[in-house]
Amino acid sequence: MSDVEVEVRDGVDRETIETVAAMSGSYKHxxxxxxxxxxxxxxxxxxxxxxxxxxxxxxxxxxxxxxxxYKRWLQMEEPDWAMLNYPEIDYQDQYYYATPKSMAVKPKSxxxxxxKLLATYAKLGIPLKEQMLLAGVxxxxxxxxxxxxxxxxxxxxxxxxxxxxxxxxxxxxxxxISEAIKDHPDLVKQYLGSVVPQSDNFFATLNxxxxxxxxxxxxxxxxxxxxxxxxxxxxxxxxTGQFERTxxxxxxGAYVSYLEGCTAPKRDTNQLHAAVVELVILKDxxxxxxTVQNWYPGDENGVGGxxxxxxxxxxxxxxxxxxMWTQVETGSAITWKYPSCxxxxxxxxxxxxxxxxxxxxxxxxxxxxxxxxxxxxxxxIVSKGISAGRAQNTYRGLVSMHPKAVDSRNxxxxxxxxxxxxxGAHTVPYIEVKNNSSRxxxxxxxxxxxxxxxxxxxxxxxxxxxxxxxxVNGFCKEVLQALPMEFAMEAQSLVxxxxxxxxx
Amino acid sequence: MARAKPKSDALEPRLAALRFDESGWQAAARxxxxxRLTAIGLPGRRDEYWRxxxxxxxxxxxxxxxxxxxxxxxxxxxxxxxxxxFVDGVFDAERSDPLGMEGVSIEPLSAATGxxxxxxDLYGVLEARGQNPVARPLAAMNTAFATEGCLIRVTGHPxxxxxxxxxxESMASDVILHHCIKVESAAEVTVLESGQAAGRLNxxxxxxxxxxxxxxxxxxxxxxxxxxxxxHLFARIGKDxxxxxxxxxxxxxxxxxxxxxxxxGDDSSAHVAGTALGDGAFxxxxxxxxxxxxxxxxxxxxxKKVLKxxxxxxxxxxxxxxxxxxxTDGYQISQALLLDGDSQFLAKxxxxxxxxxxxxxxxxxxxxxxETALFYLRSRGVPLAKAQALLVLSxxxxxxxxxxxxxxxxxxxxxxxxxxxxxAA
Numbered sequence: 051m052s053d054v055e056v057e058v059r060d061g062v063d064r065e066t067i068e069t070v071a072a073m074s075g076s077y078k079h080x081x082x083x084x085x086x087x088x089x090x091x092x093x094x095x096x097x098x099x100x101x102x103x104x105x106x107x108x109x110x111x112x113x114x115x116x117x118x119x120y121k122r123w124l125q126m127e128e129p130d131w132a133m134l135n136y137p138e139i140d141y142q143d144q145y146y147y148a149t150p151k152s153m154a155v156k157p158k159s160x161x162x163x164x165x166k167l168l169a170t171y172a173k174l175g176i177p178l179k180e181q182m183l184l185a186g187v188x189x190x191x192x193x194x195x196x197x198x199x200x201x202x203x204x205x206x207x208x209x210x211x212x213x214x215x216x217x218x219x220x221x222x223x224x225x226x227i228s229e230a231i232k233d234h235p236d237l238v239k240q241y242l243g244s245v246v247p248q249s250d251n252f253f254a255t256l257n258x259x260x261x262x263x264x265x266x267x268x269x270x271x272x273x274x275x276x277x278x279x280x281x282x283x284x285x286x287x288x289x290t291g292q293f294e295r296t297x298x299x300x301x302x303g304a305y306v307s308y309l310e311g312c313t314a315p316k317r318d319t320n321q322l323h324a325a326v327v328e329l330v331i332l333k334d335x336x337x338x339x340x341t342v343q344n345w346y347p348g349d350e351n352g353v354g355g356x357x358x359x360x361x362x363x364x365x366x367x368x369x370x371x372x373x374m375w376t377q378v379e380t381g382s383a384i385t386w387k388y389p390s391c392x393x394x395x396x397x398x399x400x401x402x403x404x405x406x407x408x409x410x411x412x413x414x415x416x417x418x419x420x421x422x423x424x425x426x427x428x429x430x431i432v433s434k435g436i437s438a439g440r441a442q443n444t445y446r447g448l449v450s451m452h453p454k455a456v457d458s459r460n461x462x463x464x465x466x467x468x469x470x471x472x473x474g475a476h477t478v479p480y481i482e483v484k485n486n487s488s489r490x491x492x493x494x495x496x497x498x499x500x501x502x503x504x505x506x507x508x509x510x511x512x513x514x515x516x517x518x519x520x521x522v523n524g525f526c527k528e529v530l531q532a533l534p535m536e537f538a539m540e541a542q543s544l545v546x547x548x549x550x551x552x553x554x
Numbered sequence: 555m556a557r558a559k560p561k562s563d564a565l566e567p568r569l570a571a572l573r574f575d576e577s578g579w580q581a582a583a584r585x586x587x588x589x590r591l592t593a594i595g596l597p598g599r600r601d602e603y604w605r606x607x608x609x610x611x612x613x614x615x616x617x618x619x620x621x622x623x624x625x626x627x628x629x630x631x632x633x634x635x636x637x638x639x640f641v642d643g644v645f646d647a648e649r650s651d652p653l654g655m656e657g658v659s660i661e662p663l664s665a666a667t668g669x670x671x672x673x674x675d676l677y678g679v680l681e682a683r684g685q686n687p688v689a690r691p692l693a694a695m696n697t698a699f700a701t702e703g704c705l706i707r708v709t710g711h712p713x714x715x716x717x718x719x720x721x722x723e724s725m726a727s728d729v730i731l732h733h734c735i736k737v738e739s740a741a742e743v744t745v746l747e748s749g750q751a752a753g754r755l756n757x758x759x760x761x762x763x764x765x766x767x768x769x770x771x772x773x774x775x776x777x778x779x780x781x782x783x784x785x786h787l788f789a790r791i792g793k794d795x796x797x798x799x800x801x802x803x804x805x806x807x808x809x810x811x812x813x814x815x816x817x818x819g820d821d822s823s824a825h826v827a828g829t830a831l832g833d834g835a836f837x838x839x840x841x842x843x844x845x846x847x848x849x850x851x852x853x854x855x856x857x858k859k860v861l862k863x864x865x866x867x868x869x870x871x872x873x874x875x876x877x878x879x880x881x882t883d884g885y886q887i888s889q890a891l892l893l894d895g896d897s898q899f900l901a902k903x904x905x906x907x908x909x910x911x912x913x914x915x916x917x918x919x920x921x922x923x924x925e926t927a928l929f930y931l932r933s934r935g936v937p938l939a940k941a942q943a944l945l946v947l948s949x950x951x952x953x954x955x956x957x958x959x960x961x962x963x964x965x966x967x968x969x970x971x972x973x974x975x976x977x978a979a
Contacts, residue, residue, distance in 0.1 A: 131602065133906075453895070453896075456895070466905075466907070468907065468909075468910035468912075469910065470910055471877065471878075471880070471909055471910045471911070472877070473908075473910070474906070474907060474908045475905070475907045476904070476905060476906045476907065477903075477904060477905040477906075477916070478902070478904050479901075479902065479903060479904070479918070480900075480901075480902050481899070481900070481901040481902070481903075481918055481920065482898070482899075482900050482901075483890070483892065483898060483899045483900070483920040484898045485892075485895050486892030486893065486894055486895050486897060486921070486922040487895065487922055488920075488921070489919070489920070489921040489922075490918070490919060490920045490921065491917075491918075491919045492901075492903065492916075492917060492918040492919070493915070493916075493917050494903075494905060494915060494916050494917070495913075495914070495915045496905060496907050496912060496913070496914040496915070497912075497913060498910045498911050498912070
């Protein structure tokens with residue numbers, strides 16, 4: 051670590067500067083794991099849907115559900131309203147199911163999992179041993195009791211879930227969705243598709259037909275989940291799409307904080323990722339959902355990278371339910387993602403904090419929807435978009451106040467930062483107000499990295515890249531602060547990584 | 555790529571009700587526009603650009619008047635101006651002033667016959683440019699079928715504003731008007747529009763500003779509950795030129811005002827502003843598209859709407875900053891004051907930016923009248939209705955402030971006060 055002597059400005063700590071200085075220049079997680087895989091034949095068809103269902107030993111009702119979605123998908127058209135340009139996707143030219151051979155017989159515990167797979171996660175810094183603390187988080191020892199339960203998803207399957215026994219003691223169910231379908235069919239039947247219906251949109255419907263795995267969480271009434279839960283998604287196989295499905299149910303008065311991370315190897319072909327996340331939040335419950343999305347973004351010429359089409363939605367069904375989405379979007383060649391909040395219960399609350407960084411040839415079209423249905427509901431949107439290189443970054447959001455959502459409030463702030471004169475930053479907000487006791491405020495600004503700030507940093511001995519990273523970090527601070535501590539370091543590092551090479 | 559088939563079946567009956575004139579200098583522009591219209595089709599409810607406004611009343615082959623028309627007293631009656639009067643879409647020489655004035659030539663479109671005319675470089679040209687990236691089929695229809703309007707060419711500094719006054723005497727009048735205004739280098743003009751043009755009006759104004767030209771436009775759309783109106787204001791703005799347009803709207807069943815402005819020369823500016831007061835069956839849509847294609851240009855959009863008894867206000871605003879349009883300063887604000895729980899405000903304030911050294915901001919707010927301010931006024935003895943009217947006027951002030959000329963601003967302010975206090979009484 052270089053010893054940069056800088057005058058620390060207000061709001062930026064030394065740790066940030068040192069992290070920035072220590073960053074290397076390229077995508078860190080681009081290596082792949084050499085492992086024998088089992089593939090389903092290429093393409094999607096009714097047979098493939100049946101095969102995925104059979105591989106997961108699913109009950110008949112689940113297969114029916116998938117097939118209904120597949121039939122619906124065949125009639126749907128891919129949406130084209132987003133500000134994204136990409137060649138037509140050939141949905142028949144990829145694998146919809148890939149699993150390590152060693153997972154053919156499901157291991158009973160993580161100890162039985164192929165060491166090669168475990169090594170993959172170790173290299174990524176994801177602790178799959180229960181006694182291990184999260185790698186790379188300095189000071190974690192002092193935090194003492196902070197532990198994180200992890201569900202590790204590798205291509206199409208979940209390798210295993212840590213801390214299961216301990217969570218079960220508290221009544222918390224944390225397992226892969228394929229296990230949940232078998233072990234907790236009543237809960238799955240009741241809630242799966244209740245927030246994002248099978249036929250919601252093109253990508254969600256495809257996911258409903260072919261999802262292979264994902265995570266399932268149930269927090270019982272009045273329970274505060276004793277530790278943070280997380281899922282780590284790794285795409286490894288080539289030409290393989292990942293379709294995971296996450297379902298989180300927070301029963302009355304429950305609380306959970308959930309983290310999601312993802313990476314993929316460098317490949318020169320595009321890979322499809324279409325996920326669905328459903329959050330059901332009942333009376334007085336609260337869910338925090340944090341994502342650091344770091345899929346492979348493609349190279350500087352826009353070759354390769356993940357196409358990321360994600361549907362995430364939270365349904366605040368009960369009164370005083372709360373949800374908080376926090377996302378740091380740095381990866382993927384294409385991002386199409388709008389985590390939404392349906393504020394159905396009276397006095398329910400939704401928050402959305404986002405940093406989207408697009409560099410080189412990346413394109414991101416992301417934002418949120420806040421649907422206010424209940425009385426006195428509140429929402430807050432803070433979105434920061436950063437464009438560099440030739441990237442395009444769009445904020446797209448909807449704030450809707452229904453006639454019955456009296457005395458509700460929304461505050462939206464979306465800022466864009468442009469670095470370089472070849473990139474684009476766009477804002478497409480929709481504001482629909484149908485009652486007069488609610489207040490809606492929307493603000494947006496676009497600017498470039500401030501010359502004065504850069505000059506100041508440089509006059510204190512920082513080189514230009516460090517200075518830009520520092521200024522950008524200040525710009526992003528509002529969102530980064532909303533991330534759980536486990537992600538704070540990673541998020542700050544990511545901000546620096548994505549901007550490397552963008553100056554000039 | 556083949557263009558999508560017309561999204562609405564309304565085109566054929568609509569065209570059947572119109573007469574296509576193939577003669578004169580506009581012939582080519584008209585047939586091109588008809589081809590554009592046929593390719594695009596009439597707007598439909600499923601078009602993203604018509605997300606918040608149902609165009610079916612504008613598309614319908616015939617209009618069915620729902621209430622007798624009520625012509626407002628002339629808003630700019632006290633302003634000394636050269637008056638051009640259109641009665642139900644027909645130029646009325648008797649009621650108009652003589653069209654001669656120094657520094658400007660004025661001609662009704664219907665009188666501009668022959669094969670050669672200066673306006674040939676303008677008629678339908680800006681409208682055609684304005685079809686990208688968003689189609690505006692009703693403007694293409696206007697170019698194809700308009701038979702009346704004003705052709706104004708400004709070469710100097712006319713002493714008086716030009717005031718276009720609309721009068722409507724027939725509930726069933728269905729009118730298409732197309733104005734072309736060319737302001738030559740360093741010339742300047744103020745154009746006023748006021749009154750009830752027709753039961754249904756489709757209006758287009760194409761404005762070309764040469765380098766250093768100045769154009770001020772103030773429009774008072776009639777206050778008639780039955781009015782149907784769609785207007786398009788297209789402008790091409792040269793270097794150091796200055797464009798300003800302000801629109802005041804009272805009631806009206808359906809109004810869609812589009813402004814499509816292009817800043818093509820360095821150091822130019824474009825300001826558009828509007829106030830809309832809606833009560834009851836009122837749907838008012840301001841759709842603005844400003845393109846910055848040059849350096850150091852400034853644009854402002856200021857729109858305020860006051861809505862009650864189920865009125866609907868729409869704002870779709872866009873600032874597009876093209877690559878290379880450095881040092882752009884773009885500002886956009888849209889605000890609605892909802893006086894009761896039945897009214898709606900629907901907004902889509904967009905930014906699309908491809909240059910890095912720019913300053914662009916937009917804001918949009920919606921809410922009820924400030925109870926604290928209302929309480930303060932009432933505690934000082936101001937009756938409730940009057941206090942509300944005062945607060946509404948202060949809410950509108952930023953938009954009215956966009957009118958540079960004091961006498962014109964006063965005329966607009968006086969009319970708004972009449973409306974508000976009339977309501978309050």
